[in-house]
Amino acid sequence: xxxxxxxxxxxxxxxxxxxxxxxxxxxxxxxxxxxxxxxxxxxxxxxxxxxxxxxxxxxxxxxxxxxxxxxxxxxxxxxxxxxxxxxxxxxxxxxxxxxxxxxxxxxxxxxxxxxxxxxxxxxxxxxxxxxxxxxxxxxxxxxxxxxxxxxxxxxxxxxxxxxxxxxxxxxxxxxxxxxxxxxxxxxxxxxxxxxxxxxxxxxxxxxxxxxxxxxxxxxxxxxxxxxxxxxxxxx
Amino acid sequence: xxxxxxxxxxxxxxxxxxxxxxxxxxxxxxxxxxxxxxxxxxxxxxxxxxxxxxxxxxxxxxxxxxxxxxxxxxxxxxxxxxxxxxxxxxxxxxxxxxxxxxxxxxxxxxxxxxxxxxxxxxxxxxxxxxxxxxxxxxxxxxxxxxxxxxxxxxxxxxxxxxxxxxxxxxxxxxxxxxxxxxxxxxxxxxxxxxxxxxxxxxxxxxxxxxxxxxxxxxxxxxxxxxxxxxxxxxx
Amino acid sequence: xxxxxxxxxxxxxxxxxxxxxxxxxxxxxxxxxxxxxxxxxxxxxxxxxxxxxxxxxxxxxxxxxxxxxxxxxxxxxxxxxxxxxxxxxxxxxxxxxxxxxxxxxxxxxxxxxxxxxxxxxxxxxxxxxxxxxxxxxxxxxxxxxxxxxxxxxxxxxxxxxxxxxxxxxxxxxxxxxxxxxxxxxxxxxxxxxxxxxxxxxxxxxxxxxxxxxxxxxxxxxxxxxxxxxxxxxxx
Amino acid sequence: xxxxxxxxxxxxxxxxxxxxxxxxxxxxxxxxxxxxxxxxxxxxxxxxxxxxxxxxxxxxxxxxxxxxxxxxxxxxxxxxxxxxxxxxxxxxxxxxxxxxxxxxxxxxxxxxxxxxxxxxxxxxxxxxxxxxxxxxxxxxxxxxxxxxxxxxxxxxxxxxxxxxxxxxxxxxxxxxxxxxxxxxxxxxxxxxxxxxxxxxxxxxxxxxxxxxxxxxxxxxxxxxxxxxxxxxxxx
DNA sequence: TATGAATGAGCCTTCATTCAT
DNA sequence: GATGAATGAAGGCTCATTCAT
Numbered sequence: 007x008x009x010x011x012x013x014x015x016x017x018x019x020x021x022x023x024x025x026x027x028x029x030x031x032x033x034x035x036x037x038x039x040x041x042x043x044x045x046x047x048x049x050x051x052x053x054x055x056x057x058x059x060x061x062x063x064x065x066x067x068x069x070x071x072x073x074x075x076x077x078x079x080x081x082x083x084x085x086x087x088x089x090x091x092x093x094x095x096x097x098x099x100x101x102x103x104x105x106x107x108x109x110x111x112x113x114x115x116x117x118x119x120x121x122x123x124x125x126x127x128x129x130x131x132x133x134x135x136x137x138x139x140x141x142x143x144x145x146x147x148x149x150x151x152x153x154x155x156x157x158x159x160x161x162x163x164x165x166x167x168x169x170x171x172x173x174x175x176x177x178x179x180x181x182x183x184x185x186x187x188x189x190x191x192x193x194x195x196x197x198x199x200x201x202x203x204x205x206x207x208x209x210x211x212x213x214x215x216x217x218x219x220x221x222x223x224x225x226x227x228x229x230x231x232x233x234x235x236x237x238x239x240x241x
Numbered sequence: 242x243x244x245x246x247x248x249x250x251x252x253x254x255x256x257x258x259x260x261x262x263x264x265x266x267x268x269x270x271x272x273x274x275x276x277x278x279x280x281x282x283x284x285x286x287x288x289x290x291x292x293x294x295x296x297x298x299x300x301x302x303x304x305x306x307x308x309x310x311x312x313x314x315x316x317x318x319x320x321x322x323x324x325x326x327x328x329x330x331x332x333x334x335x336x337x338x339x340x341x342x343x344x345x346x347x348x349x350x351x352x353x354x355x356x357x358x359x360x361x362x363x364x365x366x367x368x369x370x371x372x373x374x375x376x377x378x379x380x381x382x383x384x385x386x387x388x389x390x391x392x393x394x395x396x397x398x399x400x401x402x403x404x405x406x407x408x409x410x411x412x413x414x415x416x417x418x419x420x421x422x423x424x425x426x427x428x429x430x431x432x433x434x435x436x437x438x439x440x441x442x443x444x445x446x447x448x449x450x451x452x453x454x455x456x457x458x459x460x461x462x463x464x465x466x467x468x469x470x471x472x473x474x475x476x
Numbered sequence: 477x478x479x480x481x482x483x484x485x486x487x488x489x490x491x492x493x494x495x496x497x498x499x500x501x502x503x504x505x506x507x508x509x510x511x512x513x514x515x516x517x518x519x520x521x522x523x524x525x526x527x528x529x530x531x532x533x534x535x536x537x538x539x540x541x542x543x544x545x546x547x548x549x550x551x552x553x554x555x556x557x558x559x560x561x562x563x564x565x566x567x568x569x570x571x572x573x574x575x576x577x578x579x580x581x582x583x584x585x586x587x588x589x590x591x592x593x594x595x596x597x598x599x600x601x602x603x604x605x606x607x608x609x610x611x612x613x614x615x616x617x618x619x620x621x622x623x624x625x626x627x628x629x630x631x632x633x634x635x636x637x638x639x640x641x642x643x644x645x646x647x648x649x650x651x652x653x654x655x656x657x658x659x660x661x662x663x664x665x666x667x668x669x670x671x672x673x674x675x676x677x678x679x680x681x682x683x684x685x686x687x688x689x690x691x692x693x694x695x696x697x698x699x700x701x702x703x704x705x706x707x708x709x710x711x
Numbered sequence: 712x713x714x715x716x717x718x719x720x721x722x723x724x725x726x727x728x729x730x731x732x733x734x735x736x737x738x739x740x741x742x743x744x745x746x747x748x749x750x751x752x753x754x755x756x757x758x759x760x761x762x763x764x765x766x767x768x769x770x771x772x773x774x775x776x777x778x779x780x781x782x783x784x785x786x787x788x789x790x791x792x793x794x795x796x797x798x799x800x801x802x803x804x805x806x807x808x809x810x811x812x813x814x815x816x817x818x819x820x821x822x823x824x825x826x827x828x829x830x831x832x833x834x835x836x837x838x839x840x841x842x843x844x845x846x847x848x849x850x851x852x853x854x855x856x857x858x859x860x861x862x863x864x865x866x867x868x869x870x871x872x873x874x875x876x877x878x879x880x881x882x883x884x885x886x887x888x889x890x891x892x893x894x895x896x897x898x899x900x901x902x903x904x905x906x907x908x909x910x911x912x913x914x915x916x917x918x919x920x921x922x923x924x925x926x927x928x929x930x931x932x933x934x935x936x937x938x939x940x941x942x943x944x945x946x
Numbered sequence: 947t948a949t950g951a952a953t954g955a956g957c958c959t960t961c962a963t964t965c966a967t
Numbered sequence: 968g969a970t971g972a973a974t975g976a977a978g979g980c981t982c983a984t985t986c987a988t
Contacts, residue, residue, distance in 0.1 A: 018341075018342055019338075020255055020339070020342070023960085023961065023962085024961075024962065024963085025960095025961075025962095033969075033970090034969070034970050034971070035962095035963095035970085035971090036963095036964090036965090036969065036970045036971070036972090037968075037969050037970065039962085039963065039964080040968065040969065040970090041968090044962075044963075045961095045962065045963090092341065096338070096341040096342075099334075099337070099338045100335075100338045102334070102338070102395065102399045103254075103331070103334045103335040103337075103338040103399065104255070104335075105399040105400070105401075106253075106327060106331040106398060106399060106401070107253055107255075107256075107331075112399070112400065112401060115399060115400060116400050116401070116402075119396065119400055145408060146408045146411050146412050147412060148408075149393070149396075149404070149405050149408035149409055149412070150389060150393075150408060150409050150411075150412030150413065150416070152392070152396065152405075153388075153389050153390075153391075153392035153393035153395075153396055153405065153409045154385060154388050154389040154392055155388075155392065156388075156391075156392035156395055156396055157387070157388035157389055157390065157391035157392025157393070157394075157395065158384070158385075158388035158392070159392075160337065160388075160391055160392065160395055161354065161384075161387065161388055161391055163341060164337045164338065164340040164341065164347070164350060165340070165347065165350060165351050165354055166340075166341070166347060166351070167351075169384070170384050170387075170388065173380060173381045173383075173384035173385060174384055174385050174388045176381050176385075177381045177382060177384070177385030178385065180420075181385070181416065181420070184419075184420065185415075185416070185419065185420070258977080258978060258979085259978075259979065259980085260977085260978075260979095268951095268952070268953090269952065269953050269954070270953090270954090270979090270980095271952070271953050271954065271955095271980090271981090271982090272951070272952050272953070274979080274980060274981080275950090275951065275952065275953090276951085278980095279979075279980075280978090280979065280980090488811075488812055489808075490725055490809070490812075491812075493956085493957065493958085494957075494958065494959090495956085495957080495958095503972095503973070503974090504973065504974050504975070505958090505959095505974090505975090506959095506960090506961090506973070506974050506975065506976095507972070507973050507974070509958085509959065509960080510971090510972065510973065510974090511972085513959095514958075514959080515957090515958065515959090562811060566808070566811040566812075569804075569807070569808045570805075570808040570809075572804070572808070572865065572869045573724075573801070573804045573805045573807075573808040573869065574725070575869040575870070575871075576723075576797065576801040576868060576869065576871070577723055577725075577801075582869070582870065582871060585869060585870060586870050586871075586872075589866065589870055615878060616878045616881050616882050617882060618878075619863070619866075619874070619875050619878035619879055619882070620859060620863075620878060620879050620881075620882030620883065620886070622862070622866065622875075623858075623859050623860075623861075623862035623863035623865075623866055623875065623879045624855060624858050624859040624862055625858075625862065626858075626861075626862035626865055626866055627857070627858035627859055627860065627861035627862025627863070627864075627865065628854070628855075628858035628862070629862075630807065630858075630861055630862065630865055631824065631854075631857065631858055631861055633811060634807045634808065634810040634811060634817070634820060635810070635817065635820060635821050635824055636810075636811070636817060636821070637821075639854070640854050640857075640858065643850060643851045643853075643854035643855060644854055644855050644858045646851050646855075647851045647852060647854070647855030648855065650890075651855070651886065651890070654889075654890065655885075655886070655889065655890070728981085728982065728983085729982075729983065729984085730981095730982075730983095738948075738949090739948070739949045739950070740949085740950090740983095741948065741949045741950070741951090741985090741986090742947075742948050742949065744983085744984065744985080745947065745948065745949090746947095749983075749984075750982095750983065750984090
């Protein structure tokens with residue numbers, strides 16, 4: 007599983023082969039097929055492994071006030087975009103893109119997404135109950151936010167523009183402060199909890215060449231600054 | 242190009258082969274290589290073809306009041322999610338997922354995304370100028386919204402959940418109404434303009450088996466309803 | 477290796493394909509690529525195999541008097557032209573012709589040629605020392621003779637004229653007797669040693685249609701006889 | 712024809728394609744096939760073109776004394792090895808290597824070789840008649856010499872060792888002086904005639920990378936010097 | 947005549963999968 | 968359990984040749 011993860015991050019899904027996985031293992035390719043019926047089967051196990059354990063870590067937030075939990079959730083999401091390498095996110099997206107062609111992938115991704123979504127809905131619901139959050143439809147807010155998170159990451163990594171994540175983060179905070187939190191609640195700048203990261207995905211140092219970069223952002227800055235010149239703090 | 246598009250929608254990027262493309266043509270595979278140096282070359286041309294023409298269509302909104310333009314933009318985005326088939330969106334996502342491995346893809350996607358973003362920034366800037374929109378940083382709002390759109394679509398198609406798009410649409414409207422529009426501006430329900438669709442991508446009727454579906458949404462409904470049971474209109 | 481040799485002799489270098497080689501094997505073409513990274517890699521191994529073992533066989537001459545060694549060398553060279561099939565020599569020539577385009581081929585051929593040349597230089601030097609050969613520059617004589625041998629064979633097989641080899645042999649003997657050997661040394665007609673042949677290249681019986689032939693030689697006879705009519709035994 | 716020649720020298724026989732030839736022409740590939748039934752047909756015409764015209768040029772020697780003619784012949788042969796580029800000789804050898812597989816090639820090469828041979832036999836015969844040359848079998852000597860010439864060139868270009876040609880030239884002169892010429896005849900150092908070169912093959916400047924080189928010869932020198940250390944003038 | 951386009955056979959190579967040991 | 972070897976299907980690409988215009 008770990009070897010698969012590494013191969014995935016290093017080469018990407020489309021270049022993932024049984025041999026490449028075996029190469030990161032003590033085993034031979036033949037053994038792989040002794041343990042798994044097929045590459046698809048291996049990948050099925052892998053996806054299970056990959057997406058498991060979220061629930062457990064999510065419980066770390068239990069018992070904290072909703073606004074703390076929400077902040078931890080948001081910070082975690084954007085931290086990951088920064089912490090994990092490009093290889094990780096790129097590979098994950100490839101996996102996602104395969105879902106429509108792969109019943110099982112979709113199912114597992116659905117479970118994973120649902121866990122993520124349930125956590126958020128749960129936090130929002132709890133906040134409404136405690137009065138920390140204004141009354142609203144948590145499902146709708148959750149889908150909006152989750153979409154915004156996913157989309158920010160997708161744009162960040164497919165286009166190689168870290169700014170997109172940063173902007174999304176800023177706007178998310180503002181959205182939460184003005185649309186979710188009640189006036190008397192404040193978004194905690196000093197977090198009381200943090201969502202525990204998945205230490206299985208500690209940097210493998212195995213990323214492929216990172217295709218984005220600061221200098222490329224210049225163009226964005228320029229273009230943006232142009233369009234929004236009369237505004238003080240563009241970025 | 243059209244054959245490539247069809248093959249892409251039907252089989253997905255990872256199953257796209259010269260033969261599959263040729264099969265949707267009067268030509269032989271050999272002819273493909275007469276016209277294009279390689280499959281990559283063909284794909285390069287295709288991506289250009291695919292993403293071209295946006296600017297021209299975007300001009301259709303010129304001259305209308307910012308709130309009209311914004312509404313048209315939003316409606317267009319979510320309409321496409323509905324109008325184009327699953328195959329289309331799935332294939333586009335696969336293309337996106339290849340971008341980190343393919344300089345050219347990324348470049349073209351970047352151009353395309355930038356055009357999209359510029360349009361939105363332009364609309365927002367114009368709205369601030371006319372006083373239709375509250376003062377804010379258009380770049381940040383644009384990246385947030387674009388991310389939300391992209392993410393909603395990604396979740397919709399990779400998880401097979403149309404609700405996600407719908408929820409995102411609802412929340413987007415609310416976000417725009419309370420965060421972007423000034424109190425005296427209203428989101429136009431009867432659009433004065435609509436963003437013209439790209440008629441090259443009229444339904445090819447060629448989609449692969451649609452893996453999502455209403456019956457699966459049932460589970461979502463249930464799960465959501467559970468978590469948000471005290472709220473009236475979850476979906 | 478043997479299959480490669482056979483395919484080479486049968487079809488020639490330019491028609492050598494992985495499939496053709498595999499066909500002369502129990503294996504499938506796929507297996508070839510399991511054992512060799514590429515056709516070039518296979519060919520590299522083959523060339524090594526082909527040209528190896530000369531040194532070992534050359535030692536068989538050690539200890540004999542220089543004139544015996546020289547005779548054995550010469551007889552061996554011309555015997556081979558007769559013993560190995562046309563296919564063999566033709567294929568070897570094609571390999572040679574590839575050398576300028578193929579670093580590795582050239583290197584191996586160079587090694588092989590050098591071994592051949594060193595042997596000859598060694599024999600000549602030894603003969604000068606023992607006084608069996610007149611004093612001369614062995615390097616120059618060796619290159620002259622080796623060239624004459626190579627050229628005779630090339631003419632023989634590319635033009636399909638066995639006579640050319642035979643004439644060259646006769647003239648070579650005369651050259652050696654009058655230019656190399658001292659008056660008191662005689663070219664041994666009954667050889668004390670013979671250079672051992674390479675039994676790996678025993679007739680494969682797999683030759684392609686031999687394009688030369690006796691009837692064609694008729695023309696040669698005629699033409700030659702014409703030009704040299706006053707001489708008794710032209711052929 | 713000239714385009715074919717250039718393509719041949721530039722890319723070699725095995726990389727010769729109709730397209731490559733057409734590229735060096737004003738014509739399109741299609742036109743090539745209008746004028747020639749097939750690539751083989753074109754090549755047949757080319758070989759005819761290539762090898763024609765020798766007889767005409769050979770006549771330039773007529774009327775001169777045999778020793779002059781012989782010297783002109785020899786010098787011409789070795790001059791060509793120097794004058795024409797590696798590409799030329801390499802390609803010619805490839806053509807030769809194809810002869811056993813190609814009836815027509817062989818026939819044309821045979822004609823060409825025969826013309827070459829007849830010239831030499833003719834010179835030798837004339838010399839014997841005038842008493843400039845010792846009595847010998849001209850056919851045998853011609854085949855020996857021609858073979859030595861061919862072989863020297865083959866070794867020179869396939870192994871990338873110019874020394875081999877030079878040595879062969881030196882030994883050839885010595886052979887001629889002591890074996891062919893009568894004591895009272897001298898090999899003319901200042902040639903009265905020169906064999907006219909074929910100006911169609913003026914340097915095309917189009918050679919592929921020359922694979923031989925002086926620094927490589929060092930190894931040969933060393934090895935040779937070692938074996939022939941007690942001789943004054945090795946090279 | 948000339949040509950751009952088209953074609954099909956064939957080549958090298960990759961890879962999931964099988965299997966004897 | 969494990970593995971090295973083997974395999975066949977498929978993919979990208981090349982090229983001589985054909986053909987409508």
